[in-house]
Amino acid sequence: MSDRGKYQPLSYFQLMEVTLRELLVEKGVLTEEQVAAEVQAMRDRTPERGARVVAHAWTHPEYKERLLENGTKACEELGLEIPALKLVVVENMPEVHNVIVCTLCSCYPRVLLGIPPDWYKSRSYRSRMVREPRKVLAEFGLEIPEKTTIRVHDSTADMRYMVLPMRPPGTEGWSEERLAALVSRNAMIGVAVAQRPATG
Amino acid sequence: MWSSVVEVKYKVGEKVKVMKAYPLGHVRTPFYIRGHVGTIERLCGSFPNPEELAQMRDGLPAQPLYRVRFRQKDVWPDYRGGAADVLEVEIFQHWLEKA
Numbered sequence: 429m430s431d432r433g434k435y436q437p438l439s440y441f442q443l444m445e446v447t448l449r450e451l452l453v454e455k456g457v458l459t460e461e462q463v464a465a466e467v468q469a470m471r472d473r474t475p476e477r478g479a480r481v482v483a484h485a486w487t488h489p490e491y492k493e494r495l496l497e498n499g500t501k502a503c504e505e506l507g508l509e510i511p512a513l514k515l516v517v518v519e520n521m522p523e524v525h526n527v528i529v530c531t532l533c534s535c536y537p538r539v540l541l542g543i544p545p546d547w548y549k550s551r552s553y554r555s556r557m558v559r560e561p562r563k564v565l566a567e568f569g570l571e572i573p574e575k576t577t578i579r580v581h582d583s584t585a586d587m588r589y590m591v592l593p594m595r596p597p598g599t600e601g602w603s604e605e606r607l608a609a610l611v612s613r614n615a616m617i618g619v620a621v622a623q624r625p626a627t628g
Numbered sequence: 629m630w631s632s633v634v635e636v637k638y639k640v641g642e643k644v645k646v647m648k649a650y651p652l653g654h655v656r657t658p659f660y661i662r663g664h665v666g667t668i669e670r671l672c673g674s675f676p677n678p679e680e681l682a683q684m685r686d687g688l689p690a691q692p693l694y695r696v697r698f699r700q701k702d703v704w705p706d707y708r709g710g711a712a713d714v715l716e717v718e719i720f721q722h723w724l725e726k727a
Contacts, residue, residue, distance in 0.1 A: 526687045531658050558660065560708065562713075574710050576710070578709060579715075580713075582661075582715065584718045586673075586718070
């Protein structure tokens with residue numbers, strides 16, 4: 429375990445992945461190129477896509493309404509295809525804070541946020557976020573006032589969720605590009621808020 | 629969209645109870661929410677039943693899927709936080725009964 433860099437035997441699941449992939453290629457179901465292209469496509473999906481949607485919603489009130497009404501359709505307007513997936517966007521407001529979890533596995537809006545962080549898939553996050561969200565959020569450095577309602581969304585079936593964070597004060601007149609840079613992955617999961625512009 | 633769909637039974641705002649059942653196999657209803665009462669927040673649409681899909685069947689007729697809103701204090705008696713805090717879970721209609 430401690431001697432890193434030395435030969436490590438494949439784990440059970442790694443071995444299973446290699447075996448299945450090689451069999452599929454050998455039988456002509458897939459080609460190596462297709463597998464590589466899919467892996468690349470997965471890597472190309474980054475939280476910047478979600479941040480673009482958020483910044484557009486902040487600057488276009490009518491777009492925001494459409495986004496909250498039908499997330500999938502509204503993303504298509506921006507050229508983001510969300511195949512076979514229903515996106516629900518939930519809006520943070522001064523009186524409501526939303527946060528996303530999947531207690532059953534690790535459902536995540538990958539098309540907009542990319543590969544989920546490891547902590548999102550951890551047993552600890554999945555079991556505790558539904559039970560003691562205020563404590564877990566505090567561990568992320570987010571203290572939610574008692575009078576703010578916390579809405580936890582357990583993504584258990586066919587929907588995928590994204591949080592629309594509140595636009596930080598002091599950003600009036602900013603371009604969408606500049607605004608998008610304030611929107612982190614964690615803010616779109618709901619374990620953070622959008623970054624405030626640097627002052628002074 | 630699907631060739632056969634189960635009729636939608638519940639309306640937004642209606643009170644429903646999640647069945648307290650423990651069937652074997654692949655189920656998308658979390659254990660912690662079974663037996664609890666909540667209100668319908670929205671109808672998400674109808675989708676093939678995942679319990680059937682897991683058995684390599686077509687999952688039809690499609691089941692209505694709802695987002696059900698629960699009060700945290702109802703789900704966890706020792707919940708620490710605002711009384712207005714809620715939990716929203718997607719539940720298929722065949723797991724719900726009128727409360």
